[in-house]
Amino acid sequence: MSGHDSKYFSTTKKGEIPELKEELNSQYKDKRKDAVKKVIAAMTVGKDVSSLFTDVVNCMQTENLELKKLVYLYLINYAKSQPDLAILAVNTFVKDSQDPNPLIRALAVRTMGCIRVDKITEYLCDPLQRCLKDDDPYVRKTAAICVAKLYDINAELVEDRGFLEALKDLISDNNPMVVANAVAALAEIQDSSVRPIFEITSHTLSKLLTALNECTEWGQVFILDSLSRYKAADAREAENIVERVTPRLQHANCAVVLSAVKIILLQMELITSTDVVRNLCKKMAPPLVTLLSAEPEIQYVALRNINLIVQKRPTILAHEIKVFFCKYNDPIYVKMEKLEIMIKLASDRNIDQVLLEFKEYATEVDVDFVRKAVRAIGRCAIKLERAAERCISVLLELIKIKVNYVVQEAIIVIKDIFRRYPNTYESIIATLCESLDTLDEPEAKASMIWIIGEYAERIDNADELLESFLETFPEEPALVQLQLLTATVKLFLKKPTEGPQQMIQAVLNNATVETDNPDLRDRAYIYWRLLSTDPEAAKDVVLAEKPVISDDSNQLDSSLLDELLANISTLSSVYHKPPESFVSRVKAAPRADDEEFADTGETGYSESPSQGVDGASPSSSVGTSSNVPVKHLGAASPPAAAMPDLLGDLMGMDNAIVPVDEPAAPSGPPLPVLLPSTTGQGLQISAQLTRRDGQIYYDISFENGTQSVLDGFMIQFNKNTFGLAAGEPLKVAPLQPGASARTLLQMVPFQNISPGAPNSLLQVAVKNNQQPVWYFNDKIPLHVFFVEDGKMERTSFLEGWKSLPDDHEFTKEFPGSVISSIDATVERLAASNVFFIAKRKNANMDVLYLSAKMPRGIPFLIEITAVVGVPGVKCAVKTANKEMVPLFFESMEALTK
Template sequence: MSDAKYFQRGKIHELRTELNSEKKDKQHSKKKIVLKKIVANMTMGNDMSPLFQDNEARHSGYVNTYVYEGNDAADPNPLIRALAIRTMGYINVDKIVDALVDPLRHCLRDQDPYVRKTAAITVAKLYMHDKELVVANAVAALTEISERSDNISLKLNMTISNKLVAALNECSEWGQTYILEALMAFVPQEFGDAETLCERVAPRLQHANSSVVLTAAKVIMYLMNYMTKEEDINNMCKKLSPPLVTLLSSGPEVQYVALRNILLIIQKRPEVLRNDIKVFFCKYNDPIYVKLAKLEIMFRLANAVNVDQVLSELKEYATEIDVDFVRKSVRSIGRLAVKIESTADRCISALLELIQTKVNYVVQEAIVVIKDIFRKYPNQYESIIGTLCENLDNLDEPEAKAAMIWIIGQYADRIENSDELLDDFLFTFLEEPVEVQLSLLTATVKLFIKRPTAGQELVPKVLKWATEDVDNPDLRDRGYIYWRIWGKHDEFYINFTFVKAVVLSDKPHITTESDNMEPVLLDELLLHISSLASIYHKAPQTFIHHSKPRFLTPSPVLNNRHPGQRQNLDSNFGDLLSGSIGTFESNPYNVNAVNFNDHIVENLLLDL
């Protein structure tokens, strides 16, 4: 039967009588009919609010009937979606208002213009019921417009920012997230602005919702760029530590998100979590993705004070079952030796113990990192080369082969049978990956320089393969370079002084700083904490179409400790980032800054 019959103007007292009827109605069928009549009257614009002052109408069973209306906000028919939102907007009941928030938020972004128009009007209606709720949704809408528009950018001043912070206490957890996100549009212009706002945002770090905590951390990390006193910055760093630690007691998914964000934070502010390294020790039941994320943070937080604890943990991890975890643990031991010189001896001992296990993938990872240790500390640990050479038969991975070949070539004069070892590797030269071929080519030349008699037969053979039998341009170019420094193509007239200067030149100083993220990218990702960009560690414009890049806007109080932070960005933003342009309004793209003073949200905030 059609529902058209319900669309008749009903009198309040008649509907109240039917609603409060005492007749037995176990299935509530009669009262559902009355509720349909009420909804129909509200859809026609009749004021039904007196009915909701009755206790019976507030009964959860009937409220659930109205809440069900929110499901229609996802209906394929745009007319149904719009009607659902408009109907719920007329109901002044707390549970209905709460249930309206999520459907309304989705409808504000709906593809259909009629739905968006209805949702915008409903936001205004919602203001009559819950002013604070409207603020959060209005801010969310304006932030969304700013993110998606090519010529509109959100801009806040200190007065409006303070009003938004004041509204946080009255908002739901998701409303707080939207307001905190909007605060990223505030650019401090006066000394003390950033410090004041940080202090007011800091209580959000204690929130139970992880999204609120991470977004608050993002705002604080952003505002610290505009602080001038080291004392204030250090105090904020101390306040960030406990909430981030608390996130690690959540489920593995939340832990992983937190760990990926923490990895960014400690690269910019190492003092955060410096004394909390134990919370990153891996648990037996941690998923592998959590373990690997913790390992990286452990390495970065390691210092001369806690290195013994870290090394002990890494040695234990290197004996576990999961291959990926073991590999990363072994590699971390080697990186630790390079990072902290005082622990190099202990790290070498630990690696030798692991090599003695004869576990194939453990041995290969150990050889890879020992190569870096040899480069970092020349003429200190060559006594272990014999142990490494005992495991040549276990090498079947390109990186491990290349590392071992480098060691043989670099210390060809100390390894008695270095020519035989290289000859064995050369047996499969043409079938090897390029990185192994490059290593073999250079190692053979080094052998000839250090032991001319032993290497004189190998060099011509390798150079011929590299220049005539392979297609890789890098390998061929290196082969031709080696031919040229010998003089004539068919003769080996060698100026040893010149050859040594080229082939045996000093290597670049090896450090673990190469593991650090490029400063400009790091600064941008810190502006995207709690988003996918902070998990992927990639700028959002690389995987989200038309995403706007974020950067630190010039200001009289912008902290310039990192002068490189504005370099190497897209040249289109060069003028803007140079400091010669102070506001969005005058940038090359003619971006219009949206000022809350010109919008309804200003009036809403004044009423709070």
């Protein structure tokens, strides 16, 4: 709709639906068009206009392209909830797919592909077959994508009707955009299949390289990404591919540039000529540098990719280190990435420039950035032996500034430098000891204590220095206690005089009798036994020569690095994690004749956007879009109207499942993080509502990532739909730095009820004595209110179902949910007081009947329909408590995921 169409959103008349019905059936074209616009506007803001389905479909028979597009948009949205009525539109779709206007032909096929209703899918095949061979390239390219959508709905149908072969034929099309869409569709299908579908041969290779020059930018990305999977036969073919792809490096779109870089890097592995490789490195530098002049978000993505590239081929950007110098207005996340790359590119030739930059950064205002800059100086010292002395002198200059956190970070890195270059720079220890009083961070304290213990024989007053730490031994974090224990033993072994003897006695006593830390206690007992039985053996153990630490700037394992480089320009290269660690995609189930794939259980990875056209109405959708392809279910689910008849034989149902009377004890998965430490200035809060023994609790965990003790924790809940409030004060002991605490807070319902439509929002405020008040949002899962006596007898269930009118029945699809085992699902639901009543088979689907009850006696009568192991669960519910239905579906979706 255009800008002046905003008027369609402002209808507030009482009889809106009847009025729209009348306008949709008007004899005047303009009036009908206006009415459809109003319907779409209402649908967009979440109103239910599904009752106008037949009237809107009647407007399909029009020559007006704008009106046709609007009607098709409406159809996509409501066809799933009105599958029987959607069939009315099929004839028009089929007719439109043969329209003289190519735009209408493409629109018809595209819309049919978006409507995920089995009956319509059957009618789609013939028009799709025609459109794949259409004279107009726009229609062919639309049809290509439609094949991928159809494969997602029904993979068997696509293979049986030969659509995959038709797609492969389109790779030889004379229109580059058709080629690009065919490649995109085949790549998408390959991602959701366990069998090889799309393999590039030397014949298709030349076709794709030819199409590359004339495609739009996203077409180029699709083709380049597919080419990156091709392994060249020899160095000559690799050089040919690189030569054809290199012009893409000049493209304005950074996605094209990164995809081209990916191919060049992969093919460079096969190229043997050093001159060719050197030239390619020179050609790749300017486009990568250009990416750093984009907006910060793109800079960040580019930097994360460059970080990987310089680990594999540092020569590409070896002379470009200046472009990674931080600008004053760079966001912190860009600065941090630039620092990482500068460390990787630092060399004896440029270290002076780099150190000047780092020294400048160490005086900035952002504490995290300053720390990282100081640590970067230390990492450069460890990486470059010849530059270590210059790095040390810069660190000493920073220590003299006497900024507390700079001093502490400097001591941490100097400890590593001592480990890297033993017996070289110990003359600076005296300078470090001057800063002893200012240390308050565990890691800095531990580093200083390690230095004192390691070089006790060179420090005259080592015993006094350690003694100053021992006074607070019981209160120190575990990291510091462990270092103190070892340093005191080292001191005793090096200077076995009276002072150290008393110290070792006090420390061992503290670390064995007065601690509940098993690591500390075990180490203390080992030292105690060594010292009392064989002091020489103790020397061999405690004063053994330590392995020299190495440079960690290229910390990625080579096989992981190669995998990440093969995924450049995807999320994988931004996260620096292989795709399977954060994306799982269920492959389309194999057909019955594919025995060898039957039990592979493989998962793959796809970057396709989630299907946003599943047909849930805007008002009822509760975040159900999913990337998981839904396998064709064979028989369609029974329409809602037929439910009472289906329940008629409830008594004669399959009793394979024994009803679960007692809820299983809920397992304790990690709690969701609600206040990350980045927002909470080091404090991280994780929590969720839970029900135990008929009582609602707030299971809440605190993690102290700050440098100080946090105490005086209090919690308050804002008014909410269920009036949930704390039933007791929050009990959290003072939280030491680095420590965490988890507690169950008893909750009481119906204390503080907020007016308005029910919703699941829970607003929480938490404070402590050291920090400001933290506010965060949580969700109230409806199942925490399901009572323990919610199980119904079969006869009561059947009577309840029949007695409730049809307008009390609601249905929702959960495309992202999957039932892998009926028994496990029933047990999991019972643990949340959703009780099994009966089950039966309907074609290849399992239908479960269950009941749940709210505290005030209002039951939910539930029917769940699914194919075991196949994504996609259908949930129907009948209840007198209509206003709670959206929250009920939200809860059931969470429980079946």
